[in-house]
Amino acid sequence: MCPKNASYYGNRAATLMMLGRFREALGDAQQSVRLDDSFVRGHLREGKCHLSLGNAMAACRSFQRALELDHKNAQAQQEFKNANAVMEYEKIAETDFEKRDFRKVVFCMDRALEFAPACHRFKILKAECLAMLGRYPEAQSVASDILRMDSTNADALYVRGLCLYYEDCIEKAVQFFVQALRMAPDHEKACIACRNAKALKAKKEDGNKAFKEGNYKLAYELYTEALGIDPNNIKTNAKLYCNRGTVNSKLRKLDDAIEDCTNAVKLDDTYIKAYLRRAQCYMDTEQYEEAVRDYEKVYQTEKTKEHKQLLKNAQLELKKSKRKDYYKILGVDKNASEDEIKKAYRKRALMHHPDRHSGASAEVQKEEEKKFKEVGEAFTILSDPKKKTRYDSGQDLDEEGMNMGDFDPNNIFKAFFGGPGGFSFEASGPGSFFFQFG
Numbered sequence: 001m002c003p004k005n006a007s008y009y010g011n012r013a014a015t016l017m018m019l020g021r022f023r024e025a026l027g028d029a030q031q032s033v034r035l036d037d038s039f040v041r042g043h044l045r046e047g048k049c050h051l052s053l054g055n056a057m058a059a060c061r062s063f064q065r066a067l068e069l070d071h072k073n074a075q076a077q078q079e080f081k082n083a084n085a086v087m088e089y090e091k092i093a094e095t096d097f098e099k100r101d102f103r104k105v106v107f108c109m110d111r112a113l114e115f116a117p118a119c120h121r122f123k124i125l126k127a128e129c130l131a132m133l134g135r136y137p138e139a140q141s142v143a144s145d146i147l148r149m150d151s152t153n154a155d156a157l158y159v160r161g162l163c164l165y166y167e168d169c170i171e172k173a174v175q176f177f178v179q180a181l182r183m184a185p186d187h188e189k190a191c192i193a194c195r196n197a198k199a200l201k202a203k204k205e206d207g208n209k210a211f212k213e214g215n216y217k218l219a220y221e222l223y224t225e226a227l228g229i230d231p232n233n234i235k236t237n238a239k240l241y242c243n244r245g246t247v248n249s250k251l252r253k254l255d256d257a258i259e260d261c262t263n264a265v266k267l268d269d270t271y272i273k274a275y276l277r278r279a280q281c282y283m284d285t286e287q288y289e290e291a292v293r294d295y296e297k298v299y300q301t302e303k304t305k306e307h308k309q310l311l312k313n314a315q316l317e318l319k320k321s322k323r324k325d326y327y328k329i330l331g332v333d334k335n336a337s338e339d340e341i342k343k344a345y346r347k348r349a350l351m352h353h354p355d356r357h358s359g360a361s362a363e364v365q366k367e368e369e370k371k372f373k374e375v376g377e378a379f380t381i382l383s384d385p386k387k388k389t390r391y392d393s394g395q396d397l398d399e400e401g402m403n404m405g406d407f408d409p410n411n412i413f414k415a416f417f418g419g420p421g422g423f424s425f426e427a428s429g430p431g432s433f434f435f436q437f438g
Contacts, residue, residue, distance in 0.1 A: 006036035022052045022118045054119025056086040102129035124155040136163045154184035168235045196230045238268035288318035320394045326378035345379040376409030
C-alpha cells in the first residue's frame with residue numbers, strides 16, 4: 001500500500017530480526033536506506049544484520065554511516081566496537097587454526113558468536129575445531145543445527161562426516177563427504193577427507209586380511225602405510241598401532257610390540273585391547289611390574305572374571321620374580337628333570353665350594369661362599385617335590401618351617417657327595433685344586 005516508505009521497511013526488518021530471520025531482515029534494512037539514506041535506524045539495523053550474519057566489515061560500514069549522520073549515537077558507537085572486536089577474533093582464529101591451536105579457535109568463535117549468532121561460517125569453524133579436539137558430540141550438535149535449517153550446507157555435511165571419520169565410522173563418513181561434494185564439488189576439505197577415508201579403510205582391511213592369512217610381514221607393512229595416511233585420525237590410528245603391535249608379538253619382536261601398544265594408548269587411553277596386548281608382552285618379557293600396572297588399569301575399567309584372573313596371575317609372577325630364582329642359580333630350565341637338577345647342583349657346588357677358593361682374596365671368598373650357599377638352597381628346594389611345588393606356585397617357603405637364614409650348605413654338600421673321605425680338594429700347585437673322589 002505504501003512501498004516507498006522507508007520506516008515500514010525498517011519496522012519489518014526489526015520484526016524479522018526479533019524472529020532471528022536476519023537474512024530477510026537485511027534485505028528490508030537495505031531497502032529502507034536505499035529509500036532514505038539519512039535513516040539512522042535503517043543503517044543501524046542493516047549493520048546489526050550484517051554483524052549477526054558474520055560480515056563484520058560490512059557491519060562497520062553501516063555503523064560508520066550511522067555515526068556520520070549522528071556522531072553521538074551511543075548504539076552506533078557500541079555496535080561499531082562490537083564489529084571491530086569480531087574482526088579481531090576472526091583474525092586471531094585464522095592464525096591459531098594454522099598453528100593447530102584448536103582450543104583457542106573455539107574460544108575466539110564463541111566470543112564472535114556472541115555478536116554474530118546467525119553466522120554459519122563461525123559455527124562451522126567452531127564445529128570443525130571441536131572435531132579436531134575429539135569433542136565429537138558437541139561438533140555433531142552444531143553441524144546438525146545448521147543442517148536442520150539448511151540441509152544442503154556442504155560445510156555442515158563435511159563436519160558431520162569428519163566426526164564419524166574420527167570416531168572410526170569410516171564407511172558412514174565417506175557417505176557424508178560424498179554428499180558434501182555433491183553440493184559443492186570444489187569443497188577442498190571434503191575432497192581430501194574423502195580420499196583419506198577411502199585409503200585408510202582399504203589399507204586397514206588389506207592389513208587385516210594379510211594378518212588372518214598369517215602373512216605377518218605384509219600385514220606389518222600395510223598397517224605402517226595406513227598409519228602414514230592421516231596423523232589426525234587418532235582413534236583409527238590407535239587401532240592400527242595395536243594391530244601392528246599384535247603383528248610384532250607374532251613375529252616375537254616384543255619390544256616393538258610394546259612400543260606400538262604404548263603409542264596406541266597415548267592416542268586413546270581408554271583402549272582396553274591395547275593395554276591387554278601390552279600387558280601380555282610385558283609378561284612374556286618378564287616385566288611383571290609393568291604388566292600388573294596394565295592389568296590393574298584394565299580391571300578398574302572392566303571388572304570381569306577374566307581380567308581379574310589375568311591381574312592375579314601377573315601379581316603372582318611379580319611376587320615370584322622378587323624371590324631368588326633357584327632355577328637360574330642352578331642354571332637349569334623350569335621344566336628340568338630330577339637328574340638334570342642333581343647334575344646342575346654337582347657342577348655348581350664344586351664350582352663355588354669355599355675350599356676351592358681358599359687362596360683367593362677375602363672379597364672373592366665371601367662372594368663364592370654366598371654363591372655356594374645359594375646353590376645349596378636351590379638344590380634343597382628343587383629336589384624336594386613338595387617344596388618345589390610350593391616354590392613354583394609362588395607360596396612362601398617359610399610356611400613349611402624352613403628358615404633359609406639358618407641354612408648350612410655344607411650339610412647338603414656332604415649328604416650329596418658322601419661323608420668324610422668321600423670327597424676332598426687337593427692342591428696340585430700354587431692357587432690351583434683338583435677334585436678327588438673316594
